[in-house]
Amino acid sequence: MFYQPKDGHGLPHNPFNAIITPRPIGWISTRAGRGDNLAPYSFFNGIAYTPPQVMFASTARKDSLNNIEQSGVFAVNVVAHARREAMNLTSGSYPPGTDEFELAGIAKAECVTIPCPRVADAPAVLECRLGRILRLEGPDNHLVIGLVTGIHLRDDCIVGGRFDITRFQPLARCGYRDYAVVREVFEMARPDDG
Known part of the structure; x- marks a missing residue:
């Protein structure tokens, strides 16, 4: 099958989200x-390492986008399978x-470097300045880029000096209403690892 998005796909459901999968979920917290x-x-990811930067995309003008425009800050909370x-x-x-x-009965805590709430028990939180x-x-599509100003790591997720995702099993978004959970990881050395 081949289709051009401008012509439509002819399927009962749009396959685009199912193609780009799994996608990490940025649980964005804001205050305004x-x-x-x-x-x-779920259109979220890290985009630079030094300095650390993240992005997420908002389709339509939502409270998150409005709050970030007003405050200039936001936090990205990592979503554990348990949540x-x-x-x-x-x-x-x-x-x-x-x-x-x-509404969801989630305990909040204050961020350290920005005036914003965060999910208190999240495995990791990235505090971001717009x-x-x-x-x-x-x-009505918007791309929000944040510069990471502070990082919270839950102590039980640090094992042997590494942030261990198997401790909390990150949730990922797939296509349609499908999700995935990371329960297994493996390591591969790069050709230039000495």
Whole structure:
């Protein structure tokens, strides 16, 4: 099968999200005039190492984007498999000003380097200062780039001096309504590892 997106795919469901999989989930927390907000974004990833930078894309103008424009900061909370139901609950469309931390029964803590809430028991949290927001092609697509100013690592996830993802089993988004969980990892040496 071949199709050009401008012509449509002819399938009952759009395969695009299922092709780019698995995708890490950035559980984005923000604070602005109407209060605290928490929402998952699966178009999320790290984009630079030095200085550390991340990005997430928002399709449509949502509370997260509005809050980041107002405050200039946000936090990326890593989603553990054990928090899948709470994460899913925070993905709903709620009226502006709804505190999804309260709605989903998630304990919050304050960030250190930015005025923003974070998921208190997240395996890792990246505190971010807004780098820029880019308007993307399409009716209402936005790319948010953040410069990481602080990193929280849950102590039980540090094993032998490494951040061990098997301790919390990260949740990933696949296509449609499908998710995946990382339970197995393996290591491969690069050809230039000495």
